[in-house]
Structure formats: C-alpha cells, structure tokens
Amino acid sequence: xxxxxxxxxxxxxxxxxxxxxxxxxxxxxxxxxxxxxxxxxxxxxxxxxxxxxxxxxxxxxxxxxxxxxxxxxxxxxxxxxxxxxxxxxxxxxxxxxxxxxxxxxxxxxxxxxxxxxxxxxxxxxxxxxxxxxxxxxxxxxxxxxxxxxxxxxxxxxxxxxxxxxxxxxxxxxxxxxxxxxxxxxxxxxxxxxxxxxxxxxxxxxxxxxxxxxxxxxxxxxxxxxxxxxxxxxxxxxxxxxxxxxxxxxxxxxxxxxxxxxxxxxxxxxxxxxxxxxxxxxxxxxxxxxxxxxxxxxxxxxxxxxxxxxxxxxxxxxxxxxxxxx
Amino acid sequence: xxxxxxxxxxxxxxxxxxxxxxxxxxxxxxxxxxxxxxxxxxxxxxxxxxxxxxxxxxxxxxxxxxxxxxxxxxxxxxxxxxxxxxxxxxxxxxxxxxxxxxxxxxxxxxxxxxxxxxxxxxxxxxxxxxxxxxxxxxxxxxxxxxxxxxxxxxxxxxxxxxxxxxxxxxxxxxxxxxxxxxxxxxxxxxxxxxxxxxxxxxxxxxxxxxxxxxxxxxxxxxxxxxxxxxxxxxxxxxxxxxxxxxxxxxxxxxxxxxxxxxxxxxxxxxxxxxxxxxxxxxxxxxxxxxxxxxxxxxxxxxxxxxxxxx
Numbered sequence: 001x002x003x004x005x006x007x008x009x010x011x012x013x014x015x016x017x018x019x020x021x022x023x024x025x026x027x028x029x030x031x032x033x034x035x036x037x038x039x040x041x042x043x044x045x046x047x048x049x050x051x052x053x054x055x056x057x058x059x060x061x062x063x064x065x066x067x068x069x070x071x072x073x074x075x076x077x078x079x080x081x082x083x084x085x086x087x088x089x090x091x092x093x094x095x096x097x098x099x100x101x102x103x104x105x106x107x108x109x110x111x112x113x114x115x116x117x118x119x120x121x122x123x124x125x126x127x128x129x130x131x132x133x134x135x136x137x138x139x140x141x142x143x144x145x146x147x148x149x150x151x152x153x154x155x156x157x158x159x160x161x162x163x164x165x166x167x168x169x170x171x172x173x174x175x176x177x178x179x180x181x182x183x184x185x186x187x188x189x190x191x192x193x194x195x196x197x198x199x200x201x202x203x204x205x206x207x208x209x210x211x212x213x214x215x216x217x218x219x220x221x222x223x224x225x226x227x228x229x230x231x232x233x234x235x236x237x238x239x240x241x242x243x244x245x246x247x248x249x250x251x252x253x254x255x256x257x258x259x260x261x262x263x264x265x266x267x268x269x270x271x272x273x274x275x276x277x278x279x280x281x282x283x284x285x286x287x288x289x290x291x292x293x294x295x296x297x298x299x300x301x302x303x304x305x306x307x308x309x310x311x312x313x314x315x316x317x318x319x320x321x322x323x324x325x
Numbered sequence: 326x327x328x329x330x331x332x333x334x335x336x337x338x339x340x341x342x343x344x345x346x347x348x349x350x351x352x353x354x355x356x357x358x359x360x361x362x363x364x365x366x367x368x369x370x371x372x373x374x375x376x377x378x379x380x381x382x383x384x385x386x387x388x389x390x391x392x393x394x395x396x397x398x399x400x401x402x403x404x405x406x407x408x409x410x411x412x413x414x415x416x417x418x419x420x421x422x423x424x425x426x427x428x429x430x431x432x433x434x435x436x437x438x439x440x441x442x443x444x445x446x447x448x449x450x451x452x453x454x455x456x457x458x459x460x461x462x463x464x465x466x467x468x469x470x471x472x473x474x475x476x477x478x479x480x481x482x483x484x485x486x487x488x489x490x491x492x493x494x495x496x497x498x499x500x501x502x503x504x505x506x507x508x509x510x511x512x513x514x515x516x517x518x519x520x521x522x523x524x525x526x527x528x529x530x531x532x533x534x535x536x537x538x539x540x541x542x543x544x545x546x547x548x549x550x551x552x553x554x555x556x557x558x559x560x561x562x563x564x565x566x567x568x569x570x571x572x573x574x575x576x577x578x579x580x581x582x583x584x585x586x587x588x589x590x591x592x593x594x595x596x597x598x599x600x601x602x603x604x605x606x607x608x609x610x611x612x613x614x615x616x617x618x619x620x621x622x623x624x625x626x627x628x629x630x631x632x633x634x635x
Contacts, residue, residue: 040536047534054527151368152522152548154576165559242522243555244576246548248366249523293531299488299517 023265023277026313027284034291041294049172055286056179057082057234057241061253062260062278063186064115064230067223069261070190072203072270073129075224077118078231078257080140082250085111085235087144090153090245093160100159107239108232114140115228119221137254144247153245164240175237182230187275199223203270260285263313284313356413357387358605361403363420363444364395367548368574369594370418373443376598377416384606386413397424404428414438414605422447422491438608442601443592444491453608456601456618458592460492463571463622464499464545467590470624471543471569474587478509479540482532484525484549485517493517496545496571513537518549525552533560543569547577547589554586573625573633581630591623591633 035043061078068075089107092098114136121132166174190196201209202219210216234253239245262268263284264277288309292302360377362370374390381388391407393400397420404415408431415432419425419441429451432439438453445455471481483500486493504510514532518525529542533556542557544550550570557566563585570577573591580586597620604614625633 038535041534044534050530050534054530145366150365150371152574152576155579165555238523241555242526242552244522244551246522249521289527290531290534293516293528294535296514296516 023263023280023284023313023316026316027280027287030284030291030309031287034287038291038294042291047290047294049176051286051290052176052179052283053173054290055282056173056175057238058253058256058260058285059179059279059282060182060230060234060237061257062264062282063182064227065254065257065261066186066264066266066273066275066278067190067199068129068227069258069266069268070203070270070273071199071220071223072206073122073220073223074133074258074268075115075118075227076130076133076254077114077137077140078227078234079250079253079255080137080144081111081114081228081231082235082238082253083144083247084114084140084147085232086239086249087148087153087245087247089160089236089239090156091147093156093239095155095157100157100163103160104163104236107236108229111232111235112225112229115225115231116221118228119224122224123217123220141247148245148247150247152247154243156239156243160240161243162240164237165243175241178233178237182233183276183279186278190275195219195222200271203272205271256285259310263310265314284309356609357389357410358414358416358602358609359404359407359412360388360390360602361393361400361407361415361417362390363393363400363418365392366395369572369592372594373418373598376595377442377602380599380602384602386606388602393420395420397421400425401428405431408432408435408437412437414440414609416440416442416601416605418442419444419446426451438605440601440605440608442597454601454604454614454616454618456597456604456620458597458620458622460495461499461502463590463592464496465503466499466622466624467496467569467571467588468500468503468543470588470590470626471541471567472503472507472510474567475510475540477507480511480513480538481541481543482514482529482539483512483516484528484542484544484553485515486545486549487519488517493545500543513539518544518552520546520548522548522552522555525549526556527552529553529556530559533557533562539566541567541569541587545571547572547574550586550589551576551580554580558585573623575635578625578630578634581625581627582634584627588624588626591625593620593623596620 041047064078065075085107088110089103092103092106118133118136121127122129164175168174168177190199198214198219201214202216206216235250238249260281261278264281266273266277288306292305297305358381360374362374364370365374378388378390391403393403400420404425405428415437417439422444426446426448429439429446433451439451440454440456441452443457445457446452449455485497516528518528525544529552542553544553547570550568554568557563557568567587569588570586571590573589577586577589581589600618600620604618607614
C-alpha cells in the first residue's frame with residue numbers, strides 16, 4: 001500500500017467514526033431543547049431517573065429485537081408475549097399460593113418457548129419472519145385472553161410488586177438495573193462472542209454465511225428465542241409494575257421496540273448496527289414522551305410530534321452516514 | 326417449488342387466523358336469541374355478557390354469543406349471518422355507533438327485534454329498545470364525589486378515555502357541568518391514557534415530576550385510576566392526592582376497601598345485561614317495552630363498598 005492510499009483509508013476511518021455519532025448528537029440536541037423549555041422539571045435528577053425507568057421495558061424488548069433485526073428478521077409477536085407472560089406471572093403471584101420463583105420462571109420460560117417456536121417456523125419452515133410472527137402475535141394474544149378469561153388478573157403479593165417497583169438504595173428503580181444489565185449482556189454477546197459475529201454474518205449475507213460453515217438455522221432459532229425470552233422478562237416486569245396481568249396490555253409494544261432499534265441506526269435489512277443503538281432509541285422515545293407530558297402538550301399533538309421526531313432522527317442519521325443505509 | 330407452497334399455505338393460515346372463527350350456525354328451528362358483543366376482553370364486557378346469559382337461562386331461552394373483536398365489519402357480518410339463519414331477536418353492544426347500521430337495517434327488514442345495550446347507535450329510531458347508562462350522569466356522579474372529598478378547591482388532573490369515544494365525551498361533559506360550580510378548582514392536566522393502566526401510570530409519573538401540588542386525580546375508568554394510584558403511591562403522595570375511578574372493577578373495589586382509592590362508580594353493568602335480555606324476550610312475545618331504559622350509576626366509597634364485593 002502506498003502512502004497516499006494509506007492516508008485515504010485513515011481519513012475514511014476517521015470520518016466513519018464521526019458518522020456513527022449522528023444519532024447521539026440528535027439525542028443530545030433533543031435533551032438540550034427540553035432542558036431549555038422546562039428547566040425546573042425536566043432537568044431534575046429525579047426526572048432523569050424517571051425517564052430511564054420509563055425506557056426500561058421498551059429497552060429490554062428493543063435489545064431482543066436488535067438480535068432479530070441484525071440477523072435479517074423481524075419479530076412482531078413481542079407485544080403479545082408481554083401480555084401472555086404478564087398474565088401468567090400475575091396468575092401465579094397471588095398471596096399464599098406459590099413461592100416468588102414460580103411466576104418468574106414460568107413467565108420468562110413461556111416467552112422463551114414462544115420465541116423458540118417462532119425461530120423454528122422461520123428457520124426450518126422457511127416461512128418469512130413477518131408472517132410467522134404476525135401469526136404468532138395473533139395466536140399468543142388469544143392465549144393471553146384465554147388464560148386470563150378476558151379480564152385483568154390482580155391481587156398479587158407485595159414481593160411480586162417489588163420485582164419492578166422496588167428501589168436500590170431508595171433511589172435507583174430496579175427496572176433501571178434490569179435494563180442496564182440486559183443491555184450490557186446484549187452488548188457483550190453481540191460484540192465479544194463468536195455467536196454475536198455469526199448473527200451479523202447471517203443478516204449480512206445468508207448464503208455466504210452458510211457456505212462458510214455457519215449453521216444459519218440454529219442462529220435464527222437462537223435470535224428469536226432471545227427476543228421471546230426478553231419479551232417474557234418485559235411481560236413479568238410490566239405485570240409487576242402495574243400490579244396486575246392485563247391480557248390487552250402490550251398492544252403495539254412491538255412497534256415501539258422496532259422504532260427504538262431503527263432510531264438507533266440499526267438497518268432493517270440486517271447485517272449492520274451497533275449494540276448501543278437500541279439503548280439510545282429507547283431512551284430517545286422515553287425522553288420525548290416525558291418532555292411532552294411535562295410540557296402538557298395535548299395527546300393529539302404528541303402523536304404528531306413523536307412521529308415527526310422519529311423520522312427526522314433517522315433522516316439525520318442516514319444523511320450523516322452519507323446515504324449508506 | 327416446495328418453498329413456494331409453504332409460503333402460500335402459511336399465508337392462508339394467517340388469513341384464516343385473522344378472519345377469526347365464524348360462529349357455528351344453528352340449524353335447529355327453535356327460537357334462538359343472539360348476543361353480539363363489541364369484544365370480550367375486559368372485566369366490563371365479561372360481566373355484561375354473563376348477565377345477559379344468566380337472564381337467558383332464567384327465562385329458558387336459547388342464546389348464542391358472538392364476539393365482534395372490536396371490528397365493525399366483523400360485527401356486521403355476524404349480525405347478517407344470524408339474520409339469514411332466522412334469529413329471534415338481537416341484543417347488541419355495538420362496536421361502532423355508525424359502522425353497524427347496515428346490519429341493523431337488514432335485521433329491521435326481516436322484522437327482527439333489536440335491543441342495544443350500554444351504547445346506542447346513531448340512528449336510534451332503528452332500535453326497539455336501548456338499555457344503558459348516561460355517561461354524562463356517570464361523569465357527574467364521579468366528579469361530584471371528588472369535589473366533596475377535596476372540599477371544592479385545589480389543583481386537579483383528569484385522565485380521559487380514548488378521545489372522541491362516547492364514554493369519554495359523555496363523562497367529560499358530566500365533569501364540566503359539575504366543575505362549573507367550583508371556581509376554586511383548577512384543572513392543571515387533562516390527557517388521554519386510552520383506558521390503559523400502563524399509559525396512565527407513565528403519564529402521572531411524568532406529571533408528578535413537575536412538582537405541581539395536586540389534590541385529586543379523576544380518571545374516566547378504573548384501569549387508569551389504578552395506574553394513577555400506583556404512580557401516586559410510588560411518589561409517597563398517597564395522603565395528599567386522592568384518586569377517583571369509574572366502572573367498579575374487582576381490583577378497584579379492593580383498592581377502595583383498603584382505603585387507597587378514594588371512590589369508584591358502578592355502571593350497574595349486571596343490571597344493564599339483565600334488563601336487555603328481558604326486553605328482548607318481551608319484544609319477541611309481542612309485549613310493550615319502553616324505548617329507552619336508563620340504569621342509574623352508584624357511587625362506591627369505603628362506606629358502602631362491602632355490598633359490591635362479590
């Protein structure tokens with residue numbers, strides 16, 4: 001390599017690393033604007049913790065969705081899994097019936113099994129992920145309604161309520177800790193393990209991955225299982241947070257999770273995206289919702305503004321990456 | 326090729342799923358009544374349909390229950406199918422005030438009596454009898470109780486149902502009428518949480534971050550009231566902010582009994598269901614039935630909650 005060529009490459013690398021920060025800049029901008037508009041409420045430390053707490057459940061779903069989307073798939077069933085696992089968790093959390101471990105294990109297990117079956121359908125049934133998870137979304141919603149007999153399941157133990165409702169040192173909500181731990185494990189698996197690299201290869205070029213000896217089918221089953229399991233966790237946490245299992249909860253949560261992933265700059269066509277994308281995306285969605293609520297913006301305008309910000313954020317990100325979607 | 330067929334078959338399966346199950350057609354010639362519910366996915370619709378079913382059993386008539394899945398087109402086709410099969414009478418909780426009118430017109434052409442329950446359609450002249458509540462009255466019962474308990478002054482917040490729905494508009498009108506005579510009360514927040522506990526929880530958490538000194542949060546249903554209550558209790562403001570709900574769901578009743586929720590309001594759901602089924606049977610027998618049967622709301626506080634807990 002001659003010197004000119006080397007320099008050219010150096011330059012490209014520097015510029016690439018700058019491009020990556022596009023979405024972070026957008027995030028800081030929006031936080032800055034909200035701080036200016038409402039300095040007394042928005043910028044308070046308690047509110048900042050509150051925002052991270054409100055981002056947690058979506059952030060956990062988005063972490064699972066990150067794996068699926070990087071592998072080139074999509075998972076529409078997570079909102080329904082949230083409802084089913086929440087209903088199951090609440091059903092086994094009535095006072096004086098089962099130890100706390102039972103609802104925890106059952107609800108997350110149900111999520112994992114649902115995700116595993118999605119993966120089997122995609123990998124071995126060769127059915128497009130959109131269709132598999134659209135079908136399972138509908139079926140699982142039905143199961144949630146059947147298990148709950150159509151109405152919310154309430155009357156849960158204080159210990160169950162504490163799973164999501166408790167605080168560490170009386171200041172940090174447990175929800176925030178679950179979110180941080182999930183994101184950290186997700187990041188580690190995605191960037192530091194062989195499995196993580198294979199998820200990227202499967203999403204980038206499935207045929208090449210297959211030829212190079214990667215067992216593509218197994219990777220696919222694994223990513224849907226991860227997404228389902230994390231949706232099970234999210235359902236458990238939501239049930240604990242609202243102190244009841246509601247079979248109609250979680251509607252359109254899959255869209256929020258996909259929005260978080262997309263805002264975070266992870267390409268829907270698979271194969272690329274950073275581990276922190278979903279974290280930033282989930283935080284951005286929570287920041288916008290919190291800021292607009294604090295400013296007492298009407299619900300109708302909130303929808304308009306949220307949608308516009310999502311598109312603008314992604315547009316800026318795409319532009320800063322130089323049309324490389 | 327094999328893969329192609331897999332896609333076709335799976336697509337068909339999904340279509341079948343989305344179309345939902347069509348109710349099994351009754352071939353028997355005996356008089357059959359139909360209950361058409363907008364959906365069966367919350368405590369209210371379950372209680373209502375259970376009441377209609379129990380009355381049908383008591384009167385010894387045959388009743389088929391159809392779940393409209395909150396889809397007007399689906400409810401229309403359910404009614405049309407039932408009319409074709411020669412149903413005796415229709416008791417319907419409409420998915421939409423306008424959307425299902427064509428189906429009701431079909432029923433009228435076939436001279437089948439129609440009773441609407443809980444919510445009427447926008448052409449009430451097509452209906453033989455409407456059994457329901459006045460949402461305006463419900464809202465005013467709730468807000469009056471709130472005003473009495475906070476002593477008629479202070480800052481309050483209101484959680485609304487889905488904007489533009491009948492219940493939201495009616496209950497808001499009831500709120501407005503009551504608030505008109507309390508000039509010392511200021512509504513500082515008013516926002517929809519779409520009947521949902523998790524949305525209300527998030528919204529109230531954010532409101533409380535502003536440090537506004539609220540004295541009451543008035544919610545248009547119990548699901549949202551319980552979300553608000555959770556946010557208030559998490560912020561350790563339970564003794565400062567009173568929360569009010571409406572619907573008298575079992576979990577709200579339990580919260581009233583524990584002294585956490587200030588009050589809820591019963592829509593007399595069971596009574597609506599019983600009266601609607603009774604009216605349908607009377608109409609089939611050719612008896613006279615009042616065109617409108619309005620069931621009153623009941624305020625439930627700690628003092629009388631025990632008689633509502635089953």
